[in-house]
Amino acid sequence: MTTRAKVDWKGRRLDVEVGPVAHGGHCVARFEGRVVFVRHALPGEQVTVEVTEDKGGSFCRADAVEIITPSPDRVTPPCELAVPGGCGGCDWQHASADAQRELKASVVAEHLLKATGRDIPVLVEELPGGLLEWRTRVRMAVGRDGVAGFRGHRSHDVVPVAHCPITVPDLVETVAGKEWTADAELELVRDGAGRFSSRRLGPMRMVGGRRQFPRQSIDGTGVAVEFAAGRHWEMDPFTFWQVHPAAADTLASVVAEWAEASPGACAWDLYSGVGLFASVLATQVGPEGLVRAVEQSSAAFDSIRILADLPQIEVIARKVESAFAGPLDGPTPEVVVLDPPRKGAGHDVVDQIAARRPARVIYVACDPAALGRDVARFETHSYRLELVRAFDAFPMTHHVEAVALLTPGE
Template structure:
């Protein structure tokens, strides 16, 4: 469908079901309208914020004409139409946020993998505010740090951020920066704040460590020292929770072979190493050189862990042996067909898949199903309260098992 742009147009519309991405689906005059700042079942005045033609457009609910009982006042004054784009669901109760995320996971599994499964999204300790330990901000034209508006380069300056760990952003928000600089802030488990500035200087990207640099984290019964701006779970309770679930489901046999793919600094490799013991082997594959270096240092007491630096899809063909269990924790885009094909081709007894995107998870589960693997267990965690993101852990086993 093409025609005159609806950009800026307002109309009253009944809000339909939640969709992946932090919005709900509505329909108006034959077009799909993705509406933010609304909840399913509400009747709102929507204003179109983006229209590229075709069958859909995007809009904000600028006035709620008939709210649902689960609507609340956002704790942040910037979590409104035209404000900060960092949060999606501040206008819903925490319980309803988790219900919405569960609906999204269920829909993605059904649509992309043909899996009908009831999902419960579990809360992590600490509540919906003050959890975000890692934040990337950007300096606006006036040098003030802020976050970008939704689907925009416009910088919304911050006074504070309610979902961030209290006090973590103060060193960045209290001063001016080179306009356009990106500012990475990490608060580690010891309460230390690490700040790095990324900016363009004479056409070259420059990284400057303002404070800290080596973070200390605690998870899986170990202390970890790692690059403060490398990968680590954002929620303080997430790493320990995910490691516990992965260990429970992996059940790597004593003396066996296990693979940890997209290993990061070796969180899951440490759990697998304890299970296989000194007579077994854990192969940890990770593309980030600094992560491998940090992982080797953190797990120096576990000689059964063998590190292989490189991209998973390139390293996999050269791996030998049949692993009893494979743990995958791929980036948001998922593992992809080549990696799934290679893993399934080795015939592991169990695959534990950790995913931060339900659509990518569902696509990869569909590929695994083509190799005879079925989803036997699934847990989902609200590791990103107030946003649309959700963390899932899936257990896959050959269909003939059990």
């Protein structure tokens, strides 16, 4: 019996025609029967790629290093580091604004097609502010030389950065040019009031056989203020909040429009964070209703105290997966809103929600693949995807925010 030699194209240059976009900020090409995932390219282009990663399977990864026939959607990246071998933070700086949104819409539509078997039109809507200077929260890495920057794509290497065109002005500049502890990370925030906060994480150390990342505040007031859903929100600066200034209010508006919770009804807000959607639901159900907000983050849980004027909100401080047996017993929810982490809710959570048969499920998603998997699971319980809206809450990157409305069938 002969063993087939392992294929390794790493470092090899190939001339390919670029095919459709795929989830993750790259496009699909083919060469000698293998799939090549190509970054820094656009559909329809003829390019020369250099293979950057090859594990010998049916596919490899590559960067477009020469554009032979450019797409009409190609533009000059505004950042000199948005190139092969450079910063890995942005995926689509070489595409026009319209093209970026079309690429993201194609990815969302593809995953919903897989989930439902239906060709669902998707439009990725632009948020105010344009492509640059929108990001208000960012994490930077510190290299072994003590210089802060961003990691390369699929790499631990740190690319030094003194300025980032997609972050709000002066955010990255607050730490650039300074010497930091090697191998640490930095979290930077500018809140809705224009105030800056930052902290250092790590480097990692072993304590009692467990990995820990010490946290040290560098600068800031200790409280961030954000504005959305007609309220101001006071929170720990490093509690989860949307990174685009317009995203939180936009998503809250969609939830308010689709929830239609009845006065006196019960509603759930799962993975509630600081309670943004809970506040919307509470306004709809009124003082005679009940909103159960489930959140495991202690920092986010502490921030929900600002909703004291809405006593109809009951906060359940635990993981969503463990809240169904006991804390979520009682009245059947008319509406369930869930905003899970990037990995999605998963089968167990979807099964538990569907077992209660809420009249409407509103799923807020930051990952099209996870959304597709969970929508497919809902469909096994006879829930149907009725509406979907998507927003370009992460310009220049492959990330996209989507909201889906599901209703039960017979």
